[in-house]
Amino acid sequence: MFNLFKKKRNEIASPMTGQVIPITEVEDAVFSSKAMGDGFAVQPSEGKVYAPIKGKITSIFPTKHALGLVDEKGLEVLLHIGIDTVELAGNGFDILVQEGAEVDFDTQLATVDLDYLKSKNKPTTTMVIWTNGESATLDIKTGQYTAKTVIGEVK
Structure with missing residues (x-):
C-alpha cells in the first residue's frame, strides 16, 4: 500500500551484449563531456540492438546509426550506434x-x-x-552484461 507514494523510477537495460561503461569513458568528446546529455555506453x-527503456520510438535517423526514444516519464533518449557511423550512410x-x-x-x-564498422575504422561503442x-x-x-539485462534506473 505504501508503494503508491514512492516516486516512480524507470528501469534501464543494456541495449546490447557487451561491456557497459560510464559515458565519460567514451572516446568521443561530444559524448564523454556530456555535451549531448548524461548516459552510458556499451x-x-x-x-x-534492443530498447534500453520502455517507451516509444520518436525518430529513426536516415543513416540508421541512431534512434530517438521517449520513456514513460517523457525523458528523451538518443541511442547512437558507433562513433562517426553517420559517415557510413546506413551501410x-x-x-x-x-x-x-x-x-x-x-x-x-x-x-x-560490427565487423563492417571495424573494417571502416569506426568504433562500435554504442551510447x-x-x-x-x-x-x-x-x-x-x-560491467559485462547481456542485452536486455536491467542495469539501473532513472529517477
Missing part, C-alpha cells in the same frame, strides 16, 4: 522498428554488422543518452 560483442545497419512503435526491453530495434534529462538522476551499474 562496448558491444554482438550486433543485436552495416538494419532497422527493425518504425517511428511510433511502442517498445520494451524485449524489442529488438536493429542489427549492426544511450538522456537528451532532456537535466532533472533526471541516472543510477547505472557498469
Whole structure:
C-alpha cells in the first residue's frame, strides 16, 4: 500500500551484449563531456540492438546509426550506434522498428554488422543518452552484461 507514494523510477537495460561503461569513458568528446546529455555506453560483442527503456520510438535517423526514444516519464533518449557511423550512410545497419512503435526491453530495434564498422575504422561503442534529462538522476551499474539485462534506473 505504501508503494503508491514512492516516486516512480524507470528501469534501464543494456541495449546490447557487451561491456557497459560510464559515458565519460567514451572516446568521443561530444559524448564523454556530456555535451549531448548524461548516459552510458556499451562496448558491444554482438550486433543485436534492443530498447534500453520502455517507451516509444520518436525518430529513426536516415543513416540508421541512431534512434530517438521517449520513456514513460517523457525523458528523451538518443541511442547512437558507433562513433562517426553517420559517415557510413546506413551501410552495416538494419532497422527493425518504425517511428511510433511502442517498445520494451524485449524489442529488438536493429542489427549492426560490427565487423563492417571495424573494417571502416569506426568504433562500435554504442551510447544511450538522456537528451532532456537535466532533472533526471541516472543510477547505472557498469560491467559485462547481456542485452536486455536491467542495469539501473532513472529517477
